[in-house]
Amino acid sequence: MSISAPAVPNMPRTNRQAAVLAVCCAATAMASMDTAAVTVALPAIGRGLHGSMSGAQWVVVAYPLTLACLLTLSSSLADLIGRRAVFQIGLTIFAMSSLASSIAPSMGWLIASRVAQAVGGSMLTPVAMAIISAVFTDPGQRVRAIGAWSGSIVLGLAAGPLVGGFLVDAVGWPAVFWINAPIAAVALPLTRLIVPESRSKRPPALDPLDQLLVSGVLGLLVFAITEGPHRGWASPVTIGCLAGSVTCLAALLRYAPRHPHPLIDPRLFRSAPFTGAFVIAILTSAAMGGFLFLNTFYLQEIRQDSPLATGLALTPMALAMLLFGPMSRRLIARRGARRTLTAGAVLATTAAATLTATFNANPLPLTVYAIFGAGLGLLHTPLTATATAGLPPPQAAEAASLVAMSRQIGQTLGIALIGSMIAAQPDALTSSTTFHPPAHLSWLTITTLCAATLLITRISTAPKRINTVPD
Template sequence: MSDSPLRPNVVLATCCLSLLLVMMDVTIVNVALPSIRADLGGRFSTLQWVVDAYTLVVASLLVLAGSTADRIGRRRVFVTGIATFCLGSVLCGLAPSALALVLARGFQGLGGAMLNPVALSIIANVFTAPGARARAIGMWGAMSGVALALGPLAGGVLTTYAGWRAVFWVNVPVGLLAIWLSRRFIPESRAVRARAIDVPAQVLVALTLAAVTAALIEVRDYGWRAPAIGGGLGLAGLGVVALVAVERRRAQPLLDVRFFRALPFTGAILIAICAFAIFSAFLFLNTLYLQDVRGLSPLRAGLCTLPFALGVMACAPLSGRLVAARGARLPLLLSATGLGGGALLLTGLADATPLGLLAVSYGLCGCGFGLCNAPITNTAVSGMPRDQAGLAAALASTSRQVGALLGIAVSGTMTASAMAGAGPAGAGGDRVAMALLPLASHRVWWGVVALAGFIAWLGLLSTGARARASVLAVRAMLEGGAGSTPDIRPAGQRTESTPPST
């Protein structure tokens, strides 16, 4: 770093740039999917892999990236992550085929895994005063809403006027600026006692997620009875069993199974998976519907999805205030209402559904999604020992990525299986089948309604007296029976707090 004095606001802005890269990339790519298929060809499942190849790598390596940064230096890993993300974006922009694009997206995910968890650790290290730290993390969280709002519009403009490859090229100048700012203003920092890297668990997590994702995406082409599909699901099941067995015997596990005895933590993990599965399924299917069924240009499709992003921007800060004032239960119930209500309006989706109805649906889903993030993180870390709060938050962040991964895989498979009768698998058959997308997606939206109900039930279960008692018991176990009294108040009501490392 240069000899310039440390400027916390510049550090915060630099870290927010990394979040802008990662979050905007999700919505930009979704808007560009129909154009990608038209140019590169490929099956319907190829579109799922374009999104999930990135998410799979991020979900597999998120905790590893955080622990590696604590060990060898947060700025070093952060800069490496930005450079890797930019190089992956270049490879995506140059991809000559659908397979090359999927592989480049996976490489891009390697960089993405190093950005968000490490950036949040940098913020926590620079903003040491509790009040300043809370405000900085609040601004960091608000950037995700801004990125979601910019993504559809930017993706539509770039795809319409410069082609789909431009949605990847735009990452490069932003990334180069972030690298320069990082090297000039961000101080290097390391954890005093870094966690050991749990190699067996990392391998098992990656194999399990890859196996279940591949099986769910490819089931349309091979069928549920195919040995490859059964083998993939079986391998995923064995991976889960092996992961639990391995982690129970490690002193510093990647996945501490004792956490799951706390009902709030387990509830937060499940809520994160469900909410982000809804989010990814919503973006994936509605982008295809607006362009391939309604015939809208990428720009108009991006504008149509703005109510979702604006709902996120409006409700994300409101959620944080509600958690601080009332706890996690109310925002979780409101989140479930928004997600379920928005999906319910899509259960009758047709070729000519009024755009006004779509806007209301998208806005409700956006509000529901914006309300869920703050209570997820708060519920996951609430009452945990200070030295365990970072790991708990890291696992909650990983569960978000797992949810996004499964949302694309499951919703795409459910829809594609209903469209299978329109023609054989492949580019031509998939184009014909797209006419059936609105009707085929009904089962997905009813599934989202059910998931929203499940989120509401989990919100009630994870915030009651029984849940608080389970946190007390787990914290006592983690601390080895130490006599300290846990603080299980909402994060905004504590005199000090430990920010998550991811």
């Protein structure tokens, strides 16, 4: 790995390291806050741009879907041409596309801007971790720095609903995009000034076909799920997209094992802990994405709460995530990842099952929201450690990247699934009576996702499977 940086007069190494960490954490928190903040703004966006439920889904889904497709590619690009350079490009694209989103005159414009935002976002989160790993050479300091950086992801997710609700109420929905510009405007020159350039000594080869197949699997599947209720599940477009997704998956499974440096290394899936963590990340992120999407429309369209009141109602869940995320590190040290993940899955499943029966209670079951958030907080942090358990360093880095990718896949699928259930009943948002059937089905789906997380946790973290390492 080669590292070079512009000279920063009179700045000790420890101060520069702290400054680099601060820049990376700020950019990562900005990117992770985006989807949660925009989700709370969806009803206002729909009214302002005269959008449909399908349009609302695409406004949110376009970001994590694009991010999932490009995370690994952007990380490889940074290893090839330089991490600081790619990070700066990402900040610029993210800021400019955020401003473009804020002036969108139509849903189509906004969705396209959200795709561009995700292109920039894909150059922030994985590249930030690589920069931190390059700057913090001492193993102990590196662990603490990555822990702080991981906390910034949870902080962004937790702050998103409240920040989004406040901005929509105080200014209007464009403000949820304006907030990104000043953060990027400060981070961009600081990146140039203090972040050292670094790149991999053995950068992976970029493979366009592999990237195209992964994008085809995800994009066609999500399009079918999102548009199925509107176009008809038996329509040629829906069936064609599902068939195309399966075809791309089959081609990927045939192509990847034959490629020396595939985008997704199939050998990693021989490791039970990695496979379990990959699936758990998809399931838990789907549950969280579905939770935020469902509650946003329930609180604002059915209960007629304001965006700020919606953000406040979701705050107990967010604060519990923020509290139990760091707590999970101590639990892992004392009890191990298996028990920590199991506790998180039990809490999330219990809360989701309770909300299936009580989601329309008055007052809102905010304590149950908090229990759900606590479960997700316990599940979030141990996944990367579980995925990389027993793997050699090169494969461990790739495994961590794929877990980040799987989180975006899960969020995309969760929003698409819950949105399609609401959209399947055209008058669902007109009254609490018509909203109840799709909402009940949605909560059952979220409960099933959490229960599946518990099952996969117990299977994949069994002691006899921990030592399974791919060749």
